[in-house]
Amino acid sequence: MNTFFLIAIVVLIFLVIFQISKASEYVSILKGEEKARKQSNKINGFLMIAFLIFGLIGVWWCNELFYPKTVLPYGSASSQGEKIDTMMWITIIITGVVFFITQILLFWFSFRYQESDKRKAYYFANNNKLELVWTGVPAITLTILVVFGLKYWFKFTADAPKNAQLIEITGHQFGWEIRYPGKDGILGRKNYKLTDPAKNNSLGVDWADAASHDDIHVPTTMHVVVNKPVKLVINSQDVVHDVGLPQFRLKMDAVPGTPTTIWFTPVVTTKEMAKRTGNPDFVYEIACDQMCGKGHFTMRGVIVVETEKEYREWMIKQRPEYLKAKQFITSVSADSSKTVALENQGH
Amino acid sequence: MVVHDTEHAAHEPHHQSFITKYIFSQDHKMISKQYMVTGIIWAVIGGFFSVIFRLQLGFPDQTFPFLEDIFGHWAKGGRLDTEFYYALVTMHGTILVFFVLTAGLSGTFSNFLIPLQIGARDMASPFINMLSYWVFFIASVFMFSSLFLQTGPASGGWTIYPPLSALGDAMDGSKAGMDFWLTSIAFFIISVLLGGLNYITTVLNLRTKGMYMTRLPLTVWSFLFTAILGVLTFPVLLSAVVLLLFDRHLGTSFYLSDIVIGGKILPNEGGSPILFQHLFWFLGHPEVYIIALPAMGITSEVISTNARKPIFGYMAMVGSFFAIASLSFLVWAHHMFVTGMNPFLGSFFVLFTLLIAVPSSIKTFNWLTTLWRGNIRFTPAMLFAIGFVSLFISGGLTGIWLGNSALDFHLHDTYFVIAHFHLVMGVASMFGMFAGIYHWYPKMFGRMMNNTLAYLHFWISLVGAYFIFWPMHYEGLAGMPRRYYDFSNWESFKMFSGLNAFISVTAIIVFAAQFLFIFNFFYSMYKGRKLTERNKNPWHSCTMEWTTPIHPPHGNWTSEIPEVHRWPYDYGKDGRDFIAQTEPVGADETKH
Numbered sequence: 001m002n003t004f005f006l007i008a009i010v011v012l013i014f015l016v017i018f019q020i021s022k023a024s025e026y027v028s029i030l031k032g033e034e035k036a037r038k039q040s041n042k043i044n045g046f047l048m049i050a051f052l053i054f055g056l057i058g059v060w061w062c063n064e065l066f067y068p069k070t071v072l073p074y075g076s077a078s079s080q081g082e083k084i085d086t087m088m089w090i091t092i093i094i095t096g097v098v099f100f101i102t103q104i105l106l107f108w109f110s111f112r113y114q115e116s117d118k119r120k121a122y123y124f125a126n127n128n129k130l131e132l133v134w135t136g137v138p139a140i141t142l143t144i145l146v147v148f149g150l151k152y153w154f155k156f157t158a159d160a161p162k163n164a165q166l167i168e169i170t171g172h173q174f175g176w177e178i179r180y181p182g183k184d185g186i187l188g189r190k191n192y193k194l195t196d197p198a199k200n201n202s203l204g205v206d207w208a209d210a211a212s213h214d215d216i217h218v219p220t221t222m223h224v225v226v227n228k229p230v231k232l233v234i235n236s237q238d239v240v241h242d243v244g245l246p247q248f249r250l251k252m253d254a255v256p257g258t259p260t261t262i263w264f265t266p267v268v269t270t271k272e273m274a275k276r277t278g279n280p281d282f283v284y285e286i287a288c289d290q291m292c293g294k295g296h297f298t299m300r301g302v303i304v305v306e307t308e309k310e311y312r313e314w315m316i317k318q319r320p321e322y323l324k325a326k327q328f329i330t331s332v333s334a335d336s337s338k339t340v341a342l343e344n345q346g347h
Numbered sequence: 348m349v350v351h352d353t354e355h356a357a358h359e360p361h362h363q364s365f366i367t368k369y370i371f372s373q374d375h376k377m378i379s380k381q382y383m384v385t386g387i388i389w390a391v392i393g394g395f396f397s398v399i400f401r402l403q404l405g406f407p408d409q410t411f412p413f414l415e416d417i418f419g420h421w422a423k424g425g426r427l428d429t430e431f432y433y434a435l436v437t438m439h440g441t442i443l444v445f446f447v448l449t450a451g452l453s454g455t456f457s458n459f460l461i462p463l464q465i466g467a468r469d470m471a472s473p474f475i476n477m478l479s480y481w482v483f484f485i486a487s488v489f490m491f492s493s494l495f496l497q498t499g500p501a502s503g504g505w506t507i508y509p510p511l512s513a514l515g516d517a518m519d520g521s522k523a524g525m526d527f528w529l530t531s532i533a534f535f536i537i538s539v540l541l542g543g544l545n546y547i548t549t550v551l552n553l554r555t556k557g558m559y560m561t562r563l564p565l566t567v568w569s570f571l572f573t574a575i576l577g578v579l580t581f582p583v584l585l586s587a588v589v590l591l592l593f594d595r596h597l598g599t600s601f602y603l604s605d606i607v608i609g610g611k612i613l614p615n616e617g618g619s620p621i622l623f624q625h626l627f628w629f630l631g632h633p634e635v636y637i638i639a640l641p642a643m644g645i646t647s648e649v650i651s652t653n654a655r656k657p658i659f660g661y662m663a664m665v666g667s668f669f670a671i672a673s674l675s676f677l678v679w680a681h682h683m684f685v686t687g688m689n690p691f692l693g694s695f696f697v698l699f700t701l702l703i704a705v706p707s708s709i710k711t712f713n714w715l716t717t718l719w720r721g722n723i724r725f726t727p728a729m730l731f732a733i734g735f736v737s738l739f740i741s742g743g744l745t746g747i748w749l750g751n752s753a754l755d756f757h758l759h760d761t762y763f764v765i766a767h768f769h770l771v772m773g774v775a776s777m778f779g780m781f782a783g784i785y786h787w788y789p790k791m792f793g794r795m796m797n798n799t800l801a802y803l804h805f806w807i808s809l810v811g812a813y814f815i816f817w818p819m820h821y822e823g824l825a826g827m828p829r830r831y832y833d834f835s836n837w838e839s840f841k842m843f844s845g846l847n848a849f850i851s852v853t854a855i856i857v858f859a860a861q862f863l864f865i866f867n868f869f870y871s872m873y874k875g876r877k878l879t880e881r882n883k884n885p886w887h888s889c890t891m892e893w894t895t896p897i898h899p900p901h902g903n904w905t906s907e908i909p910e911v912h913r914w915p916y917d918y919g920k921d922g923r924d925f926i927a928q929t930e931p932v933g934a935d936e937t938k939h
Contacts, residue, residue: 003413010859018866021799025876037724040798044725047806048733055813066821069842084757091754095744102711102740109718110733113654114725121655121919122720131663134712135705142701142747149701149751150694156753157690173517173608192605193612204607234687238608239511240620242685242760246826246839249757253686255620256510257604260687285839289685289760289828291504293511293518294429297831 038115045114052107056100071246074276077284077305078264081249083152090148094141156250160263164229167222169286170203171234171241171254174295176286177203180216182320188212192237199328200321204237207322207329217321221302222286224266225311231263241299244289247273248303251289266305273305371481373473374901378480379458380791383784385487386451387865393442396435398858403427405851407833407844421499429832430519433502436830437520438494440505441528443773445535446490448638450483452780453577456641457546457570459787463892464564466555466911468902471548479541486534493527501528504830506631509602509623513594516609525595529588536581536588543581546574555891557911562928564890564915565658568665569644572672573637580633580676587626594618621686628679635772636675640668642779643710643739646732649782650714652888653729654721655924657916660713667706674703684752685759693752700750707743711736722919726886727801728786734809735778741813742771745820760830763823766816774812781805781864788868789885793897794875800867804860811857815850822846887925890915894929 028036067073076082113119168179168187181187188211195204205212224230234243236254243262244251252262274282286301306314372378402411403426410425421431458476462469470476493500502520503511507528515522550563550571563571593599594615602623603615651658658664677699684693714736723729745767748754758764781804788796827840834840834847878885884893891911895903909929917926921937 014862014866017800017803017863018870021797021803021867024799025797040802041723041725044730044802045723048725051806051809058813059817062818062821066818066846070821070824071826071839072824081757084753087751087753088748088757091748091751095747098708099740099744102715103737105715106718106733106736106740109715109721110723110725113718113721114723115655116722119722120922121722123657123919123921124659124716124720125657125916126660126662130712130716131660131709134709138705138708142704145747145751146698146701149697149753152753153694153697153751154690156756157693192607195607195612197610238606239514239517240508244760244826244828246757249826251685251756251759255686256606257616258619258621258687279838281838283838285837287826287828287837287839291433291506291508291511291830294433294502296433297429297833298836300837 041115045111048107048114049111052104052111055103055107071249074247074273075268076247076249077266077268077273078245078248078250079267080156080264081247082267083155084249087148087152091145094145156262160231160261161229164231164263165224166231166233167224168233168235169222169243169254169301170237171243171288171292171299172237173239173293174288174299176220176222176243176299176301178218178220178222178301179203180218180315180318181211182214182216184211184214186211187233188215195237196328200325201328203321205321205325207325213322214320215322216315216318218318220300221304223304223306223311223314225308226266226269226305228308229263229265231261234260234262239292240290241288241292242290243301244287245284245303246287247284253290266303269305269307270303271306371477373469373477375458375462375470375473375476376791376899376901376903378476379455381480382450382454382458382483385484386447386455387868389442389446389451389487391861391865393439393447394858394861396439396442398855399427400432400435400439401851401854403432403832405848407835427832430502431499432832433504433518433830434499434520434524437502437504437507438490438500441490441501441532444505444634444638445532446487448772448776448780449539449577449634450535452776452783453570453573453637453641454480454483454542455780456566456645456783456787457542457574459791460564460566460892461546461549461570462553463790463895463899463903464567464890464915465550465553465558466891466904466908467549467553468904468908470545471553472545475541476545479538479545482534482541483538486531486538489527489531489534493524493531496523496527498522498524500524506624506627507591508627509591509594509620510606510608513591513602514606514608514613515595516611526592529592533585533588536585539577539581543574543578546570547578550574555908555911558891561662562911562914564644565647565661565664565668566641566644568668569640569647572668573640576633576637576640576672576675580630580637583626584630587623587630590626591623621683621688624683624686625680628682629676631682632679633672633675635768636671638776639739639772639779640671642735642776642782643668645779645783645786646714646735647710647717648890649728649732649786650717650736651916651918652786652886653724653726653732654718655724655887655918656717656721657914657918657920658713659716660709661914661916663709664713667709670706671703674699674706678703678750681750681752681755684755697750697752701747704743704747704750707739711740711743724886726785727796727798727805728782728886730802730805730809731778731782731785734805734812735775735782737809738770738775738778738812741817742767742769742775746771757826758823760828761823761825762819762827762829765829766819766823769816770812774808774816778808781808784868786886787892788871789878790892790895790899792872792875793878794871795878795885796867796871796875800863804863804867807860807863808857811853811860814853815857818846818850889917889925889927891928894927 170177189206189209190204192204234254236256241254284303288299412425414422414425421428498519501524511517590601600615600618602620603618606613680696681700878897883897911928912931
């Protein structure tokens, strides 16, 4: 019944609008079309300036409401992110200035130069100096942004520092698997054809590679040490996923068949960030940022940033996956020439 | 320059049957209307889908029993199935990008305006032109039928990245729905090619006497560049589509490698999913200019006409079209900064992407200068053109953020991107399309549309567009990912639930307001005020299309095609309101 009334009301509103609009056409004929046209021109001219004023107020108000909800006020959790924030501010200021100037001019001109009998339009077809100005000024401004951007881009995509902690993260429908290289600092080789969750080898690790024997595999939650660079090796088992780290301001795709890497230095522990945000439940989340299937929105991982001591306490409790999988290994049958050497770079 | 014989002019009256006049018509004006009506139908479907998935995003905890009435098992208990939610998102994108803003915009106006504005009796090949529409129609039929498949339509996003789109096991939408999608798009590409080749040939060869390239209205310039872009880039998508079909059905491994899905180990090795992304975006990026350029052309024409001033910097406008079109071939991988691409290669894409901002800002400032000291008439078309400029500025500036790869690390695939492209090419081009329809409706149907409805339509749409998309920038700054069905389990994103509800409600209102336009469009066809012989050029425009009879026959002019003597923007020259392009230059006229 409610739905029926709702539909009836909507239809009624439309009917009223249509009738009024039709009537306005007849009225304009009665009044004299030219006069009616000029009147509606005035109304629209006024609405232009009203839209400008309310729009500017709206922009400010929207910022008041939502800026505190973005991740920006709490600072970035990684040293890379801090630079990205700096760059974002430069970009905000430059594009912001252009935004306000052009929008104000657009609606102000529309209002100011609305049709009037007292004035004639000014025949002004070309001016090379003006054209040069608005070719040159944007070109220079953009050069500044490109230079800044590329400086950071090359920094972020450069090789990780030698002391970076190596961690592998593998995406699948719909979750994340984390693998640590263990004491030797080397991740054991993998071959996707060896994947067999029933034999405790859901990542397809090649046990023939001795480096794999101390590797530690944990689902979902990644532990990293504050102020120590982390190098992620990113894999996918099925479709393209993406390791999205909003508080660290980073993301990188997980592509099946082509491992990718990204490195960053976490600078704020989870506990510290919980204090800053005033949210006791705060955690760093890994959000899948590439459409990966019906469970895309549930593909959540967690990063725990902690002190070296806390990290050690946690790590010492972990058992290498090899120990659980050993019972299934009858013989070393895998052809190691076929396995994929992923990353042999450690501490 | 081609001088036409009047052989198939309307001297001999065409006695056409219903079928040759309205269905298999070879008249560019009728084909244009066919494109437009098909585009409007698709726009309603695509818009409706967005409203439905916005219900889920805005009110994830509520059930809407009427959804089950409409969608059956896709919305059991009044809550959208996740799979179906993704199908709606995918179809919304596909429909709006290809069927509405490519076919509906460029198809409608290139067809309608090119022959009328350059002084031609029809396209270079009216038959191929007709084929172009009907191949598009076949594409539409395939896409529409996919909505009724047992496993649903394609649901991996409109970018259909493999392996998700290549493997039926990855998602229900990647089963039969994806085959329909690929077939439909293959037909669509053929249609674009048939249309585009025709547009290019016509502009280059069929201009009337005196219509030099430098006297073309900017609309025609924009359609020319759009057609060139389409002809050069759509075939690349076709190759991507064909290879994907091979991967799906013939066991090839172009895009597949090292995959374990649903517990099955696939034999495919050595392919790269990234290859598809390169092929896709080689079309995909020029595609957004295929969408935006016609809207820019229409906006230039409408702003100049209604400011009663010549467009400022005509040659700069043409030059910036050329610059945008050329640069658009060199920026595609800016959609792929986070795929692990070579950073050195990435730096070129940053450079070229940000370079595009230069011709874009030239255009913007030229539009602003055209308004300056004008005598502006706020016709509905003019309002939408001004709205276009405003939205183009707002959405264009955020492109500078996203194009800078370092910032893209944070913003990629978040709501910031949604806000950016909806403003700059979604809503803005929609506004361009509305401007075009309101402006040329009298030429199309010989009747006027209702102004009051049009004004309401404009103001609700403009305010609504900003209400919907402006706050999304903030969600994006928080890193809120796109294509999520529900955010309530995410500590990082759940604080936006109130905002999401607000956006959804606004979206529903704005969608409803579009019916003001649709009603106006169809009602005015039969009941709108007729143009009179005295008032057959209602906007006092200089361009040639208004010199045709109120109801131009097939062949457009009943006598000789008039000769052109000047450029199309002599508004306000020598104290005269406007001087039509067909008027010879007077002896005492000021030279500019």
